[in-house]
Amino acid sequence: MSLIYLDHCATTLPDEITLTYYLEQLREHSGNPASLHRLGQLAAASIMSSNKQMASLIGCQPNEIIWTSGGSESINLALKGYVAANPKRGRTIITAAGEHRATQETLAALTREGYCVVTIPIDRTGQLDLDTLEKVLDDNTILMTFLAVNNETGAILPIEKIVEIKNRKRPLAAIHLDAVQAFGKIPLQFSSTGVDFISGSGHKFGTPKGIGFLIKKQKIRLTPLIHGGGQQSGLRSGTENAPLVATAVFALNRANQNILQKINHCQNLREHLLSDLQQSQTEYVIISPPAGAPQILNLAFPGLRGETLQHALERSDVMISTGSACSSRHKGPSDVLMAMGMTKAVAECSIRISLDDNNTQAEMIATARAIHDACTKYRRSPKS
Amino acid sequence: MTLDQLKSPEKLEYDQILLVRIGEITLKGMNRHKFEQQVVSNMRFRLRDLGHFNITPSQSRIWVELDTDDTESGFKENSTRQLAVIERIKAVFGVVSVSPVRRFSGDIKTIENQAIAYTKQLLADGHSRTFKIETRRGDKRFPMDSMEISNHIGGLLASQFSDLLTVQVKNPDFTLYIEIRDHIYLYSSIIKAHRGLPSGTGGGGLLLLSGGIDSPVAGYMMASRGMKLEAIYFHAFPFTSDQAKQKVIDLAHLIARFSGRIQLHIVNFTDIQITLRDQCPPDMMTIVMRRMMMRISDQLAEQRGLKALITGESLGQVASQTLEALVTTDQIATRPVFRPLIGLDKDDTVTIARKIGTFETSILPYEDCCTVFVAKHPKTHPSLRIAIESEIHLDIEALVKDGLSKIETLTIDAFSTSSPEAL
Structure with a gap:
């Protein structure tokens, strides 16, 4: 069997159809959209048309879309841009334990500027403690930011409940969602969430790397991070990349097609894998919550470090990761898992399998076998 | 003017x-x-x-x-x-x-x-x-x-x-x-320039090379006394990654810029490490493992005609480098073990590592086999008796033979025409 790719949360590789489409777009729309000649205007028209399609895919207005270089830039723009533009709204920012490092580090930077960041704990299932949220939300809260889908565990944020609490206790606070792992993976419509802005990243749903987006309600004021030619209403200067914008919309559209069947497929794959592991009597601990995004399966094999298992699986051509690929250079057990109250022994032995609809049952059988073989050979026996 | x-x-x-x-x-x-x-x-x-x-x-x-x-x-x-x-x-x-x-x-x-x-x-x-x-x-x-x-x-x-x-x-x-x-x-x-004595005039030594900061510096220091180097690295895939192995190969290249060509012997240590993990007290794991590495190194040195072993140990730096721990590993070797960093402060070692250009590679974050099975509280003052008792369940001769039979040897030449440093 050829390579088994089970690391779609790190990046979803663009398929041939998307690559062909991208090449076509590069040929046809590589003019500068700000140029007044025909080539430039072709690119400008392409962006306008892409924005319309994107708006209908996501459930927003075309002028609510800001294209960026990726998820990290979108998150930075949302958080830094919002507090800078609304200095009188308050000084407290609320977030949750186990956020992505793009959020953690941006908030750390804002802390150094004098903002107070309050971190809401999460429970064993990765869920936010809503009672604490209700308690800490006050008139000094300017902003809340949460992961829509946790990139390590797949835990899904109860958006409606959070919006309800906010509307009741502090209607003036804004909510930002980091939905990098949600777009193209679970149904998500901006207008129906009730949040104020939402970040996404193209390469997580099959676009080549280098593009992301921030969707924001029209009334939300932002201070730009990047100044220059005033593109995108002055909120994000820099020549717009018409071919990549078109390809992101194309890829998201493809990811969203039959999304419920795809979710179902991933759910089946996941059950298949777990049942195979059970049959081979390979003991494991499921860390992902039962009601999480089915394409993310976080498992621990106590007695065998996640890294060791990852190396062993790679030899069998199975590509998985331990926690977030974005912080793979960060040593020690995952922050998310520790925040969920896992012991270090379990957290260190966890791996993340992230699926997409192209994965097959045969791949699950091969993966379960490879895990079983690695456990048999390398796992520390429980008695020691 | x-x-x-x-x-x-x-x-x-x-x-x-x-x-x-x-x-x-x-x-x-x-x-x-x-x-x-x-x-x-x-x-x-x-x-x-x-x-x-x-x-x-x-x-x-x-x-x-x-x-x-x-x-x-x-x-x-x-x-x-x-x-x-x-x-x-x-x-x-x-x-x-x-x-x-x-x-x-x-x-x-x-x-x-x-x-x-x-x-x-x-x-x-x-x-x-x-x-x-x-x-x-x-x-x-x-x-x-x-x-x-x-x-x-x-x-x-x-x-x-x-x-x-x-x-x-x-x-x-x-x-x-x-x-x-x-x-x-x-x-x-x-x-x-770097002074010292010309390589090849001070006999041959086998450097126990890990991916850390110290052992490349130890190799450099003994090479500067004219010693011709060979190196041994214990690879325990998948407990240590292929990147960790590549890091050691890269470090050997960096040392070879000074020492001249190095034969790098990579021992497949996985099975030995599993045996030690399963059969030795966890708090003695590191000591027993180092004694095993010393045995294999000593025998390889014998086979290769190398008259000394070289390690990057510094007294008291970590649990396995206390005087008692060093005594337990020294007892294994049948030839002198040179430890040129024994009296150096870590900062001094880092200064040399920076000078010779190995520091940046050494600090890349890949596990080495000394750290993957470290006990929470390893024994810091093991007696020789405890070390020997900890090995009671091991068939030492068979394990050493196993290690010596699983060696891949690479010739590391910093300036071969295919090397990236070659101009």
Whole structure:
């Protein structure tokens, strides 16, 4: 069997159809959209048309879309841009334990500027403690930011409940969602969430790397991070990349097609894998919550470090990761898992399998076998 | 007179060569010739992919010049090739310093013209400087003595470049050296090298190389005493990653820039490590593992004819490097274990690692096999008796045999033409 790719949360590789489409777009729309000649205007028209399609895919207005270089830039723009533009709204920012490092580090930077960041704990299932949220939300809260889908565990944020609490206790606070792992993976419509802005990243749903987006309600004021030619209403200067914008919309559209069947497929794959592991009597601990995004399966094999298992699986051509690929250079057990109250022994032995609809049952059988073989050979026996 | 006003002298002829000074080895009496030949041979080997060079020893110095058949691509001052050659020569142990030198023939008039042209180039940035002249007259037939030449040329330069140059005998910004021997030599820069004794004159040693900061430095230090290095690395995939192995190979390449070619022996240690993990008390795991590594290393050294083992241990640095722990590993070896870092502070080791360029590679975050099974509270003061008792369930002979039978050997040559460092 050829390579088994089970690391779609790190990046979803663009398929041939998307690559062909991208090449076509590069040929046809590589003019500068700000140029007044025909080539430039072709690119400008392409962006306008892409924005319309994107708006209908996501459930927003075309002028609510800001294209960026990726998820990290979108998150930075949302958080830094919002507090800078609304200095009188308050000084407290609320977030949750186990956020992505793009959020953690941006908030750390804002802390150094004098903002107070309050971190809401999460429970064993990765869920936010809503009672604490209700308690800490006050008139000094300017902003809340949460992961829509946790990139390590797949835990899904109860958006409606959070919006309800906010509307009741502090209607003036804004909510930002980091939905990098949600777009193209679970149904998500901006207008129906009730949040104020939402970040996404193209390469997580099959676009080549280098593009992301921030969707924001029209009334939300932002201070730009990047100044220059005033593109995108002055909120994000820099020549717009018409071919990549078109390809992101194309890829998201493809990811969203039959999304419920795809979710179902991933759910089946996941059950298949777990049942195979059970049959081979390979003991494991499921860390992902039962009601999480089915394409993310976080498992621990106590007695065998996640890294060791990852190396062993790679030899069998199975590509998985331990926690977030974005912080793979960060040593020690995952922050998310520790925040969920896992012991270090379990957290260190966890791996993340992230699926997409192209994965097959045969791949699950091969993966379960490879895990079983690695456990048999390398796992520390429980008695020691 | 300013630089612009100064008329360029007529085109001057000179050869561009390198003067290499060799130091400590000149003290070695009868062995001097042998050591000098070894430096020349090591230099020749290191420069082999950079061009054809004539390398000639003469009176505690070595002259390096580009072969006349190979002058097309040039050997000018500050040329890429000359800088690369200097870098390579600096790393040859036994070399104290290197100077790029202009060589020509003639009389005092020629020296005047050459000194003016050379100084003009030195002052090209327009900054003022202090200077002095130092002359050595080996050829006593030259009509002026050293002092006269220094005074004459010093006075001439000071008047020619009066806006920019002032004579200062103590701590000048630069010294212009004039040497009169079979030819006349002119230079101002003395680039310090790594000193030491030439590689291959101090016997052979086996370096226990891990991916850390210390062992590459230990290897460098013993190589600087003339020791020819081979290295052994214990790879325990999948407990340690292939990146960790690549890191060790990269470190061996970096050490080989100084030590010369290294045979790197990579032991597949996985099965041994599993056996130790399952059959030894967890708090003694590291000690037992190091004793096992020592046994395999000692036997490999025997097979390879290497007379010493080299480790990067420093007293008290970690639990396995307390005196008691070192005694338990020393007891295994049947040959001397050299630990050149034993009395060094970690900061001192890091300084050397930075100097030799291994630090950045050493700190890449890949696990090594010493850290994957570390107990929460390892024994820091194990007695030999406890160490031996901890091994009671092990078939040591079989494990050592297993390790020795699973060795992959790589030849690491920092300057092979395929190497990225090769120019």
